[in-house]
Amino acid sequence: MPAEAFHEWLRQEGRIVIVGASLAGLRAAETLRAEGFAGSLTMIGDEPHEPYDRPPLSKAVLLGKASPDHTELPRRRDIDATWRLGVAAAGLDMAARRVRLADGEEVPYDRLLIATGVHSRPWPKEEEAQLDGVFVLRTRDDAVRLHRRMKGPPRRVLVIGAGFTGSEIASACRDQGIAVTVAERADAPLVGALGGVIGAVAAELHRENGVDLRTGIMVTGLEGDTTGRVRVAHLSDGSSVETDVVVVSLGASRNTGWLAGSGLGAGPRGIACDAGCRAFDFRGIVTDDIYVAGDVARSPHPLFGYQFLSLEHWGNAVAQAEVAAHNMISAGADRRPHMWVPAFWSSQFGVNIKSVGVPSMGEEVMITQGSLTERRFVGVYGYQGRVIAAVSFDNTRWLEFYQRLIETGAPFPVEFPTVDRRPEGRKPVPADFPDPSLPTHGPTVTLSGYSPADRQLVFTPARH
Amino acid sequence: MTNGPLLQRITDYANRADPYPLYEELRRTPVLHEEEDGPYAVSSYYDILGLLHDPRVSSDATNLIAAGADELSGPEATGLPPSFIRLDPPEHDRLRRIANSSFGPPHRPDRIDSMSGELGGIVTELIDGFGDARQIDLVDQFAYPFPVTVICRLLGVPREDEPRFRTWVDPIVAALDPETRQRTDDDFQRASQEARMQLGMYLAGLVEQRTKEPRDDLLSDLAASHGTDGTMSMMEVLSTAVLLLIAGHETTVNLITNGMLTLLRHPEYLHRLREDPGLSVRIVEELLRYEPPVQLVPQRTCVADIDLRGVTIPKGARIWLMLAAGNRDPERFADPDRFDPDREDIEHLGFGSGIHICFGAPLARREAQLALAELARRLDNPRLVEDPPPYRRNAVLRGPRHLNIAVNSVRS
Ligand SMILES: Cc1cc2nc3c(=O)[nH]c(=O)nc-3n(C[C@H](O)[C@H](O)[C@H](O)COP(=O)(O)OP(=O)(O)OC[C@H]3O[C@@H](n4cnc5c(N)ncnc54)[C@H](O)[C@@H]3O)c2cc1C
Numbered sequence: 001m002p003a004e005a006f007h008e009w010l011r012q013e014g015r016i017v018i019v020g021a022s023l024a025g026l027r028a029a030e031t032l033r034a035e036g037f038a039g040s041l042t043m044i045g046d047e048p049h050e051p052y053d054r055p056p057l058s059k060a061v062l063l064g065k066a067s068p069d070h071t072e073l074p075r076r077r078d079i080d081a082t083w084r085l086g087v088a089a090a091g092l093d094m095a096a097r098r099v100r101l102a103d104g105e106e107v108p109y110d111r112l113l114i115a116t117g118v119h120s121r122p123w124p125k126e127e128e129a130q131l132d133g134v135f136v137l138r139t140r141d142d143a144v145r146l147h148r149r150m151k152g153p154p155r156r157v158l159v160i161g162a163g164f165t166g167s168e169i170a171s172a173c174r175d176q177g178i179a180v181t182v183a184e185r186a187d188a189p190l191v192g193a194l195g196g197v198i199g200a201v202a203a204e205l206h207r208e209n210g211v212d213l214r215t216g217i218m219v220t221g222l223e224g225d226t227t228g229r230v231r232v233a234h235l236s237d238g239s240s241v242e243t244d245v246v247v248v249s250l251g252a253s254r255n256t257g258w259l260a261g262s263g264l265g266a267g268p269r270g271i272a273c274d275a276g277c278r279a280f281d282f283r284g285i286v287t288d289d290i291y292v293a294g295d296v297a298r299s300p301h302p303l304f305g306y307q308f309l310s311l312e313h314w315g316n317a318v319a320q321a322e323v324a325a326h327n328m329i330s331a332g333a334d335r336r337p338h339m340w341v342p343a344f345w346s347s348q349f350g351v352n353i354k355s356v357g358v359p360s361m362g363e364e365v366m367i368t369q370g371s372l373t374e375r376r377f378v379g380v381y382g383y384q385g386r387v388i389a390a391v392s393f394d395n396t397r398w399l400e401f402y403q404r405l406i407e408t409g410a411p412f413p414v415e416f417p418t419v420d421r422r423p424e425g426r427k428p429v430p431a432d433f434p435d436p437s438l439p440t441h442g443p444t445v446t447l448s449g450y451s452p453a454d455r456q457l458v459f460t461p462a463r464h
Numbered sequence: 465m466t467n468g469p470l471l472q473r474i475t476d477y478a479n480r481a482d483p484y485p486l487y488e489e490l491r492r493t494p495v496l497h498e499e500e501d502g503p504y505a506v507s508s509y510y511d512i513l514g515l516l517h518d519p520r521v522s523s524d525a526t527n528l529i530a531a532g533a534d535e536l537s538g539p540e541a542t543g544l545p546p547s548f549i550r551l552d553p554p555e556h557d558r559l560r561r562i563a564n565s566s567f568g569p570p571h572r573p574d575r576i577d578s579m580s581g582e583l584g585g586i587v588t589e590l591i592d593g594f595g596d597a598r599q600i601d602l603v604d605q606f607a608y609p610f611p612v613t614v615i616c617r618l619l620g621v622p623r624e625d626e627p628r629f630r631t632w633v634d635p636i637v638a639a640l641d642p643e644t645r646q647r648t649d650d651d652f653q654r655a656s657q658e659a660r661m662q663l664g665m666y667l668a669g670l671v672e673q674r675t676k677e678p679r680d681d682l683l684s685d686l687a688a689s690h691g692t693d694g695t696m697s698m699m700e701v702l703s704t705a706v707l708l709l710i711a712g713h714e715t716t717v718n719l720i721t722n723g724m725l726t727l728l729r730h731p732e733y734l735h736r737l738r739e740d741p742g743l744s745v746r747i748v749e750e751l752l753r754y755e756p757p758v759q760l761v762p763q764r765t766c767v768a769d770i771d772l773r774g775v776t777i778p779k780g781a782r783i784w785l786m787l788a789a790g791n792r793d794p795e796r797f798a799d800p801d802r803f804d805p806d807r808e809d810i811e812h813l814g815f816g817s818g819i820h821i822c823f824g825a826p827l828a829r830r831e832a833q834l835a836l837a838e839l840a841r842r843l844d845n846p847r848l849v850e851d852p853p854p855y856r857r858n859a860v861l862r863g864p865r866h867l868n869i870a871v872n873s874v875r876s
Contacts, residue, residue: 350570368519369519369553370553370554374554376554376557378519397517397817397818397819397821398517398519398818398819399517400513400514400517400818401514401517401518401519404514416520416768416769417520417767417768418519418520418767419519419520419521419522419523419524419552419553419767420519420552420553420554421552421553421554422553422554450510450795450796451796
């Protein structure tokens with residue numbers, strides 16, 4: 001069948017299966033229908049719930065301002081799908097184009113979208129992880145359990161890991177007057193994501209809000225009482241913390257286990273795909289019937305040296321799902337690349353944090369607006385003479401401008417004055433990431449155009 | 465300051481009823497600079513959006529004065545410091561944050577929502593007031609008194625004082641208009657500054673009262689914010705109150721009037737709105753795109769050279785952000801000249817964007833939604849008596865001065 005006729009048939013009568021019935025899965029399904037897909041659609045999700053939103057789980061839900069049962073994702077349109085909830089996909093037969101479910105059933109597809117996301121890395125010592133009072137926070141069910149225990153209230157909560165989620169949990173505890181200790185291996189919270197300069201501001205936020213913040217330290221073991229409830233945590237400096245609730249926030253692992261042996265290029269770092277969201281097989285050959293989107297995907301980004309980025313960003317999941325869905329039912333020339341500029345937000349201790357670009361690639365950072373001491377600022381990250389990222393604390397509304405600087409490869413340091421009359425520093429300082437992994441020098445690629453349809457890459461060869 | 469021929473035509477009253485063909489012409493030169501000391505008019509959607517988020521673009525009155533162009537709110541001249549709409553960070557952020565703490569989330573997330581019943585009551589009262597008239601001037605009998613009553617209640621300003629503050633508001637608003645500003649003689653400027661001061665003094669009396677006996681209104685909250693921690697000076701309280709009072713009604717009048725005019729020109733939506741009041745949400749969003757009450761922002765200047773579409777806007781130059789032109793930019797909206805509340809994607813510039821995004825947007829939306837839904841429900845067979853209606857002079861805050869509507873009856 002010629003490509004065009006095939007796509008016409010696919011749009012009318014094809015079978016599309018989406019594995020992972022959460023944010024990316026739902027938005028992809030809606031896009032498919034919005035773009036006229038009339039065939040059959042099957043949504044497979046291992047959680048028993050309809051798609052819900054995760055960001056509130058570590059914010060409004062823990063604060064008791066929203067019920068974990070009321071975080072359903074708003075629906076953009078009716079998707080007329082067959083829902084298979086509460087059953088995991090357990091295997092994939094790429095040749096026969098079938099997804100095998102945990103209950104033994106098989107679902108055939110013409111196009112498959114994998115949007116299985118990530119799961120929280122559990123406490124590595126299994127027996128200790130089983131102790132009553134030890135939690136992770138990824139799902140609604142996790143949130144229900146943790147929230148119930150927080151209402152106790154606990155005498156002290158221990159958060160292991162001061163990334164975004166860990167910091168938000170600590171913030172929620174303090175907001176409710178619960179004593180909390182945060183243990184972080186790096187020298188400050190958020191260091192992995194934003195570097196030491198901004199991390200120092202985050203550390204102040206924690207301490208000023210009464211968090212017992214322990215940095216440069218590791219939790220070496222958890223100990224329970226005779227009834228199996230967690231009682232005390234031991235730290236690498238020989239100290240210990242008495243606690244009755246431990247939240248393990250050590251980051252996430254990709255949900256790719258079910259693809260073992262399938263021949264797809266899937267591993268612990270995610271599923272590699274091309275800029276059009278088509279998955280690679282393990283030989284590095286691109287498939288044309290299997291697509292990936294959301295936290296589970298790793299895709300090359302031209303703005304960032306074509307590095308394969310895996311992002312755990314809400315906005316990325318939505319944008320990538322839309323591109324994947326569009327491409328699944330479009331013939332070659334109509335396809336679009338996923339060129340979303342990474343953006344992430346968080347709110348903690350009453351501060352709105354937002355970043356664009358990839359701060360962790362930054363070598364240097366400079367404060368262009370506001371001031372670190374007021375904790376209202378915009379910080380710009382530079383990488384090899386260009387703007388690579390920006391972060392704002394309580395200054396979100398400027399970020400679009402900085403996104404444009406990133407997209408167009410604007411020079412760093414930023415030379416121009418701004419309307420802000422607190423030009424604190426206004427000179428770059430080392431961003432202070434613990435382990436900078438610097439990609440090699442290369443040509444410059446920038447983005448132009450606004451709408452998804454006319455976004456263009458502009459390629460500038462390396463100068464000598 | 466002088467404006468070249470195209471900008472002059474845009475400010476020219478003769479083109480007030482339908483400036484959109486001119487905006488289309490304008491967009492052909494997305495960064496238009498006609499006269500050496502004239503403004504740079506920016507008219508395409510993405511450029512405007514970009515500049516609204518550009519930290520090189522200042523709203524600060526003193527920068528404008530430096531650029532030799534603005535006489536409106538110099539602190540020495542009026543005695544009242546500029547309101548936050550005319551300030552940059554950090555002052556802007558501080559004042560707006562304090563004002564917001566009694567108006568919106570996170571502190572008062574329900575302030576607007578909780579007013580719905582009250583707003584509905586005012587709407588009903590005004591429409592009941594039409595009696596069995598067969599012809600109504602929608603502006604004088606409804607679109608003006610409604611938001612005035614609301615902002616008075618919200619601030620805690622006695623409604624009976626409206627005729628008094630009206631005499632001060634008019635010259636202040638007139639001074640926003642580039643056309644008037646161009647013809648301006650010193651007397652005119654002085655009159656507007658004087659008026660602002662008078663209004664400030666009038667409000668000072670109320671603020672003083674509220675300091676002693678706080679009530680549940682914004683003036684009381686503002687008065688309290690001038691507290692022990694010294695977060696707002698008394699002068700800042702007053703200029704904020706002046707701003708809220710004026711901005712709180714001068715724009716909503718036009719939103720409602722433009723809305724009714726547009727619905728009468730597109731009766732299918734008027735009918736649909738009657739059947740389904742919930743449609744008012746989409747209708748109002750599309751109105752903010754299609755007939756925005758604030759047509760342009762003429763008060764920005766840049767603090768550094770800005771390159772835009774091959775043009776360098778030099779440091780110190782004045783920029784006009786042509787919101788209404790951007791809202792009908794075909795690069796951004798499919799079929800932009802069509803009024804289409806069913807469009808999926810209406811991210812308009814009607815309220816601006818960036819740190820100065822309309823402070824009262826949630827209230828203005830709610831007011832317009834309620835007003836239009838109720839008018840659609842209660843007016844029996846409404847018809848325009850004259851089309852186009854007579855417009856107000858102002859090119860910035862554009863809207864009909866009168867909107868005469870014939871009806872068969874007013875339903876109960
Ligand atoms: C507590 C918390 C707070 C967050 N806060 C923010 C924030 O403030 N800002 C931000 O940008 N992002 C935030 N995020 C990240 C954001 O929620 C994710 O980026 C987003 O959920 C990714 O969507 P997704 O659909 O790719 O993956 P997920 O939401 O992880 O969905 C994947 C789904 O697939 C299911 N699944 C997995 N394996 C299988 C299988 N074999 N068969 C069937 N189903 C399977 C999973 O159970 C899950 O339901 C937060 C995340 C969490 C957990």
